[in-house]
């Protein structure tokens with residue numbers, strides 16, 4: 001057995017037999033990591049309070065051939081502002097579930113950083129429309145960091161994104177066309193009509209995530225449209241069933 005160290009966020013705790021628990025972390029060094037938490041004397045009970053959903057921790061653990069074990073945890077930040085607010089908790093649960101379902105046991109430090117930044121932004125939210133903005137940026141940047149096809153640099157045919165004309169995002173192909181290049185065979189059910197500002201908002205989210213400084217100002221209707229587009233994209237490409245989504249009010 002070797003001793004390992006990494007920064008983690010606790011995604012989920014579930015029972016493992018009668019006395020033990022299985023903890024799922026998203027880590028900076030190794031992506032998704034599942035460890036056993038034994039109820040025995042080997043583990044200080046004061047740690048139990050730290051190993052809770054949303055907590056950002058420094059983790060030391062053993063990794064042998066089977067399921068590894070926690071040796072020590074130290075708190076970095078607990079996001080109590082999320083846990084103490086019903087709305088923030090609902091959106092936060094979606095974010096953790098997204099990582100739980102999409103995370104792989106491979107190093108992806110940018111994806112880890114996106115998780116931390118998303119939770120920090122969520123904790124600081126003060127108005128309802130900011131939840132819709134957060135979800136557009138969260139989903140767009142997460143999909144991009146996971147490598148899903150998201151061609152947003154310009155019309156897929158003429159490469160233009162300058163003129164104030166309509167653009168059409170094609171959900172199944174993950175790219176868009178301007179109104180002059182739109183293919184005749186377009187599947188209307190899987191395409192979304194976007195204006196230039198909406199496309200630019202997606203593009204900024206994709207390139208820099210929450211680190212972007214100049215997002216174009218778009219209306220609540222635009223956020224609703226983009227959130228629906230992203231959830232349709234996630235449904236089509238990821239085929240995952242998010243329990244936390246039913247709690248959210250994203251495009252109504």
Ligand SMILES: [Zn+2]
Pocket residue numbers: 155156157158159160177178179180181
């Ligand atoms: Zn075009």
